[in-house]
Amino acid sequence: MNDTELISQILDGNMNAFTFLVNRYQKLVVHISGRLIQRQDELEDVCQEVFIKVYQNLGKYRNECKLSTWIATIAYNSSVNYLRKFRKFDEVNPDDSIALRNLADFRAENYETTDLKHYIREQIELLPIQYRTVVTLFHLEEFSYQEVEQITGMAEGTVKSYLFRAKALLREKLKHIVDENSLKLVKEISNEK
Amino acid sequence: MRNDELTEILDRSFSVEPDFRLPVDFAQKVTTSILRRERWKTDLQDYFFLTAILVGLIAVASGTYYLVDKELLIRALNFFESNWLPVSFLVFILNFVLFADKVLLRLLFSRWKID
Numbered sequence: 001m002n003d004t005e006l007i008s009q010i011l012d013g014n015m016n017a018f019t020f021l022v023n024r025y026q027k028l029v030v031h032i033s034g035r036l037i038q039r040q041d042e043l044e045d046v047c048q049e050v051f052i053k054v055y056q057n058l059g060k061y062r063n064e065c066k067l068s069t070w071i072a073t074i075a076y077n078s079s080v081n082y083l084r085k086f087r088k089f090d091e092v093n094p095d096d097s098i099a100l101r102n103l104a105d106f107r108a109e110n111y112e113t114t115d116l117k118h119y120i121r122e123q124i125e126l127l128p129i130q131y132r133t134v135v136t137l138f139h140l141e142e143f144s145y146q147e148v149e150q151i152t153g154m155a156e157g158t159v160k161s162y163l164f165r166a167k168a169l170l171r172e173k174l175k176h177i178v179d180e181n182s183l184k185l186v187k188e189i190s191n192e193k
Numbered sequence: 194m195r196n197d198e199l200t201e202i203l204d205r206s207f208s209v210e211p212d213f214r215l216p217v218d219f220a221q222k223v224t225t226s227i228l229r230r231e232r233w234k235t236d237l238q239d240y241f242f243l244t245a246i247l248v249g250l251i252a253v254a255s256g257t258y259y260l261v262d263k264e265l266l267i268r269a270l271n272f273f274e275s276n277w278l279p280v281s282f283l284v285f286i287l288n289f290v291l292f293a294d295k296v297l298l299r300l301l302f303s304r305w306k307i308d
Contacts, residue, residue, distance in 0.1 A: 019223075022220035031211060043215070051223045051227075055227050097228055121211075138207075140209075174199060
């Protein structure tokens, strides 16, 4: 069943169709809200609120964007509002030097080659919230720059910059295993700031 | 490790799903929660509808008695006027019973069932 049929079924009062929609998009919502909130115990409530909003506003959805983009926008806004409520959301441009300090140092002797990926995944969770958001939307959910802009309200240039800086920060922490060229790149980025 | 190799590892790591999980029955829970919310609204509508019907019936009965037996209606109105406090209390209690039956108890039971 495609999204248009699904929506029309839900609007006709078919709650099984809504359960189907939740099953289809819960991964998307859990990835976005999870990366923003980072608390498993609060995640279920936030995700539930997201889908309740989806249900309540489904009649207003006008096919101007993909349903996934629309749901992602609701998930992003709900999570940001949740964080604002508890004063955990920093709206200013993230400071890379502080972010770099927050990341754990990579110690090659403690990690096997396979553990490198695990280490990177752990460090993604320690990145500034804006970086985590754009990384999740662009790389994990494979939204385009325009879609990420639509979801987050960040300008396309900002999205690109955050993606670049997120990668640069992780490269900096992995400087022991990368060649000199990438070190120069990180330094150039730091100087640009 | 070469720079392009590291870039590839970073890109692949960015595409790995984070370790956040929802319960297996999450979709069903959301649907039940929405149905409960929607049912509360329907119950409230039913209550107002029933109240309106009762008020309408009383109005029709009063109108009929006004035409058939005006004296009886005047006596009834006098009775209500002189006993306005117990009559108001009785109307309030009856209305509350109807509200509890149609809305409040259903809402409490459905919450209790979910909790």
